[in-house]
Amino acid sequence: MNNLCTTEVSHYRLMFNILTGQSMGSEISMKKPMVLVVDDDITTVKFIAQAIKSEYEVIFALSAIECLQKASQAVKPDLILLDVKMPKVDGFEICDTLKSTPETQHIPVVFITSAKLASDQVKGxxxxxxxxxxxxxxxxxxxARLRAHIRQSTDLKSLEALVLTDVLTGVANRRKFNEAICSDWKLAVRDKSPISLLMIDIDDFKRFNDHYGHPKGDKCLIAVANTLQKTVERPIDMVARVGGEEFVILLPNTDLEGAEFIAQKxxxxxxxxxxxxxxxxxRDIVTLSIGVSCAEPCIEDxxxxxxxxxxxxLYKAKHDGKDRYRIEHIVEE
Incomplete structure (x- = not known):
């Protein structure tokens, strides 16, 4: 270990923290796991909530539509308890929809049923x-079942966080950004809401590395990432590192005015x-150039x-002198 540089040590420490739920972007170990109880019988919902409320945050849905809405929200449940016998749309159909939707397919579903037929269980x-x-x-x-399934789900989330996190800076990586923009884009189409993106580049970063060396360059990247992360306040916003000195900030449900505000901030x-x-x-300090775009997408976009x-x-911001943002409006063909 003595032969490792400080940056490499921090890499390994961050990887360990992510796996154990202690990374700066992870609150897995800090919050109660969220359980979504889906049943049209409010008495059953109250019974379950009373039984598990000391260990879990309980939310509930009394219909299929309400279930799908709450399962797709920004902060998703860690597990869904789903009654098989639901009015209009039964639990099997709801489960099929959840598992065929990218935003909800990884949420564990535990069926609640009064039937004990093996064929029903096989179908589920x-x-x-x-x-x-x-x-x-x-x-x-x-x-006991909830503890077992929540623990397994948490372990999987920790591993996924490692795969989807930039090890140097601790923010999301390109893969996570690609997944998020596709998901948020679909939600924007569905909700007819705006979505904005900031493309960010550290000015003259090659010169920085050439002058100060790559270890100090890594520290600079970490400082920039931390600052970007502190700038956004909503859980639905995402900061990601998508290249060497390139970052993005994805802003769902944000219009152009809101995106400009964040860019200036x-x-x-x-x-x-x-x-x-x-x-x-x-200047004689680190600065950024930012490209800003906003869309209210249609289904064909x-x-x-x-x-x-x-x-x-971003290209315009660089061309116009750096240390600034420039807006590029989307022109539909």
Whole structure:
């Protein structure tokens, strides 16, 4: 270990923290796991909530539509307890929809049923259910099953976080960004809401590395990432590192005015860092150039429109002198 540089040690420490739920972007170990109880019988919902509320945050849905809405929200449940016998749309259909939707397919589903037919259980498992609980519900069995499935789900989330996290900076990586923009784009189409993107580049970063060396360059990247992360306040917003010195901020449900506000805030906060950059062609501190784009997408549109526009805006910001943001409007063909 003594032969490892400070940056490499921090890499390994961050990887360990992510796996154990202690990374700066992970709150797995800090919050109660969320359980969504889906049953049209409010008495059953109250019974389950009373039994598990000391260990879990309980939310509930009384219909299929309400279930799908709550399962797709920004902060998703860690597990869904789903009654098989639901009015209009039964639990099997709901489970099939959940498991065929990218945003919800990884949420464990445990069926609650009064039937004990093996054929029903086989059907549920074929649709992707994790487990079955039969009525009348035994609270001890309910709690034991929940603990087991939540623990497994948490472990999987920790591993996924490692795969989807930039090890140096701790923010999301390109793979996570690609997944998020596709998901958020679909939600924007569905909700007819705006979505914005900031494409960010550290000015003259090659000169920074040449002058100060790559270890200090890594520290600069970490400082910039931390500042970007502090600039956004909503859980649905995402900061990601998508290249060497390139970052993005994805802003769902944000119009152009909101995106401009964040862009200016980012520029101001980075300037306040006063991070030395003796070789900068702009100032003697680290600065950023930002491209801003916004869309209210239709079903036939693709998220590449947003990315390409932000990239053009970034090019304009660089061309116009750096240390600024430029807006690029999307032109539909």
């Amino acid at each position: 498992f074929e649709l992707g259910a994790t487990d079955y609980l039969t009525k009348p519900i035994d609270t001890k069995i309910l709690k 980012v520029l101001d906060e980075i300037r306040l860092l006063e991070y030395p950059h003796a070789e900068s062609s702009v 693709e998220p590449e429109l947003l990315i390409q526009a932000a990239d053009k805006g």
